[in-house]
Amino acid sequence: MNIGLDIGYSAVKAIHCGDPSKWASFPSVTGTSQALEFSLDEQPVNSILLASPQRVLVGWEAVIQSEYLDRREDRHWIQGDEWYNLFLAALTELTTATRAELRIVTGLPVAFLGDKDLVRDRLLGEHRPEREGRSTQSLQVTTAKVIPQPFGALLSCALDDRGHEADSSYFTGTAGVVDVGGKTTNLLSVQGLRMIGRETASVSKGAWDAVRSLRKWLSDHCPDLELRDHQVIEAIIARKVKYYGEAIDLSRPVDAILEPFAHEVLAAASQLWNGAAGLDVILVSGGGALLLGPYIKARFRHARTVSNPIFANALGFWRYAQYLAGQGK
Amino acid sequence: MPESSRVTVTVSFTMDPERYSNVWRWLRSLPKGKKSQAICEALDSGLSRGGVTIGDVYEAVKELERKLQAGAGLQVAGADDGQQWNGPTEHKAALDDI
Numbered sequence: 001m002n003i004g005l006d007i008g009y010s011a012v013k014a015i016h017c018g019d020p021s022k023w024a025s026f027p028s029v030t031g032t033s034q035a036l037e038f039s040l041d042e043q044p045v046n047s048i049l050l051a052s053p054q055r056v057l058v059g060w061e062a063v064i065q066s067e068y069l070d071r072r073e074d075r076h077w078i079q080g081d082e083w084y085n086l087f088l089a090a091l092t093e094l095t096t097a098t099r100a101e102l103r104i105v106t107g108l109p110v111a112f113l114g115d116k117d118l119v120r121d122r123l124l125g126e127h128r129p130e131r132e133g134r135s136t137q138s139l140q141v142t143t144a145k146v147i148p149q150p151f152g153a154l155l156s157c158a159l160d161d162r163g164h165e166a167d168s169s170y171f172t173g174t175a176g177v178v179d180v181g182g183k184t185t186n187l188l189s190v191q192g193l194r195m196i197g198r199e200t201a202s203v204s205k206g207a208w209d210a211v212r213s214l215r216k217w218l219s220d221h222c223p224d225l226e227l228r229d230h231q232v233i234e235a236i237i238a239r240k241v242k243y244y245g246e247a248i249d250l251s252r253p254v255d256a257i258l259e260p261f262a263h264e265v266l267a268a269a270s271q272l273w274n275g276a277a278g279l280d281v282i283l284v285s286g287g288g289a290l291l292l293g294p295y296i297k298a299r300f301r302h303a304r305t306v307s308n309p310i311f312a313n314a315l316g317f318w319r320y321a322q323y324l325a326g327q328g329k
Numbered sequence: 330m331p332e333s334s335r336v337t338v339t340v341s342f343t344m345d346p347e348r349y350s351n352v353w354r355w356l357r358s359l360p361k362g363k364k365s366q367a368i369c370e371a372l373d374s375g376l377s378r379g380g381v382t383i384g385d386v387y388e389a390v391k392e393l394e395r396k397l398q399a400g401a402g403l404q405v406a407g408a409d410d411g412q413q414w415n416g417p418t419e420h421k422a423a424l425d426d427i
Contacts, residue, residue: 147427151427155427162412163412163414164412164414164415164416165414165415165416165417165420168416168417168420171416171417171419171420171423192423193420193423193424193426193427194423194426320424320427322412323414323424325412326412326413326414327414327425
């Protein structure tokens with residue numbers, strides 16, 4: 001089984017086939033798994049409860065139910081239990097096989113690429129997750145490749161589901177990628193799919209910065225409202241929030257938060273890419289593309305948000321895994 | 330138990346004589362007055378044998394298939410082998426360098 005895996009600070013996305021209904025995505029949150037006192041369902045359909053190696057709730061169910069949450073935003077989280085539990089949860093979302101061999105392609109922010117051996121070593125080998133109500137699975141990762149995160153979006157456009165060439169222009173032309181993640185925004189420049197190092201960088205700003213800013217606004221204007229981070233993200237995207245049953249319009253505070261964020265990213269991109277006029281296309285991807293896409297397109301007329309920006313990196317990783325499979329790698 | 334005090338029931342059933350042509354031939358060959366006893370003995374023999382018929386095996390396989398499709402039980406997923414590269418060699422080199 002070939003897998004594209006994108007474990008971001010905001011959400012985990014995992015793909016093993018071309019059917020979007022089978023793709024997995026959940027917030028990058030793990031939490032305690034105290035038993036529910038009352039529920040109409042025995043276990044909600046979308047709940048991810050790992051029983052082993054650690055008993056934790058993962059994803060939305062953790063956001064809603066867990067008394068204590070783990071959500072890290074530091075570079076070293078790839079070495080922690082939370083990251084590993086997110087990884088296991090993603091695999092159990094993709095397959096119920098009790099035994100499987102996996103080929104995984106994943107990504108790291110450009111600035112953290114030095115950690116790729118750490119990630120690869122954590123992925124390789126046998127993993128034995130157990131989901132509540134299921135048998136223990138023996139999942140053997142035989143190949144693990146770690147590439148710069150924004151390459152995912154690029155490869156999602158360059159390759160098709162078989163790992164074949166889908167658009168030759170990406171192999172011959174120039175392209176920029178603005179990948180807006182939870183903690184970092186990656187800027188990638190390529191010529192013929194080869195990364196141009198001096199035009200590639202990470203900006204230490206992401207969707208979580210917008211969350212923090214809006215949380216501050218909410219604490220002033222809706223002091224009795226207690227939202228968790230992922231619920232704040234939902235409020236930013238919807239540009240409204242319910243407060244004592246009344247819909248509060250967040251358009252003004254959201255614009256006030258996003259504009260300086262967008263300007264910082266655009267300034268970095270303009271500087272790195274020398275105005276970006278020499279690029280054939282600029283792709284905007286990542287969960288934050290929904291927030292910053294309009295600003296980027298207003299500044300760069302050849303910018304476009306990739307289809308399904310949230311899954312674009314994972315999709316590109318999976319298509320690259322398909323390519324590697326064809327090469328016997 | 331005296332012969333006269335036995336309670337009997339009449340069971341009728343339908344069958345496709347082409348599909349079960351051997352059964353149909355056997356039924357027609359039974360002598361009058363002995364058919365019920367012969368059928369009962371044949372059924373009793375088949376049931377008490379507890380044997381596994383090819384039909385039982387087929388049903389078991391179909392049930393396993395249904396369970397696998399529903400995501401339960403034992404499943405083994407092998408590595409996908411993928412397909413050979415379809416584009417120019419220099420484009421393949423770019424992919425290999427990522």
